[in-house]
Amino acid sequence: xxxxxxxxxxxxxxxxxxxxxxxxxxxxxxxxxxxxxxxxxxxxxxxxxxxxxxxxxxxxxxxxxxxxxxxxxxxxxxxxxxxxxxxxxxxxxxxxxxxxxxxxxxxxxxxxxxxxxxxxxxxxx
Numbered sequence: 001x002x003x004x005x006x007x008x009x010x011x012x013x014x015x016x017x018x019x020x021x022x023x024x025x026x027x028x029x030x031x032x033x034x035x036x037x038x039x040x041x042x043x044x045x046x047x048x049x050x051x052x053x054x055x056x057x058x059x060x061x062x063x064x065x066x067x068x069x070x071x072x073x074x075x076x077x078x079x080x081x082x083x084x085x086x087x088x089x090x091x092x093x094x095x096x097x098x099x100x101x102x103x104x105x106x107x108x109x110x111x112x113x114x115x116x117x118x119x120x121x122x123x124x125x
Contacts, residue, residue: 004045004053004077005060011073012061019069031072031087032125039082047085050077051110067111071100074110075125078102085109090119098122 018027054074058065068089075087083104091098099119101111108115
């Protein structure tokens with residue numbers, strides 16, 4: 001588990017850099033173009049384990065982690081471990097809010113299960 005927490009923490013740091021010094025378009029391209037690593041089904045780390053590792057990495061991160069940073073990092077982490085996950089960006093009108101989360105086969109994996117019902121989807125990558 002420690003290895004996954006460290007990997008998740010480093011991805012948070014990397015996307016912190018991307019969000020601070022590059023444009024959103026670059027972050028979007030990086031997540032969109034991250035390939036799903038081929039892993040034998042019996043060797044796959046469960047999504048729950050990887051999402052828990054990301055939760056712990058967020059706790060140990062040196063500042064508050066924003067949803068876009070967390071979702072980008074979670075998407076890349078899961079894809080590197082063989083899961084075909086999508087980062088989803090959505091918004092609601094009243095009150096105006098935007099949010100990012102990850103879905104695997106249409107099911108939210110890194111947030112509350114009803115998140116997709118609250119926000120209208122703007123982008124999937």
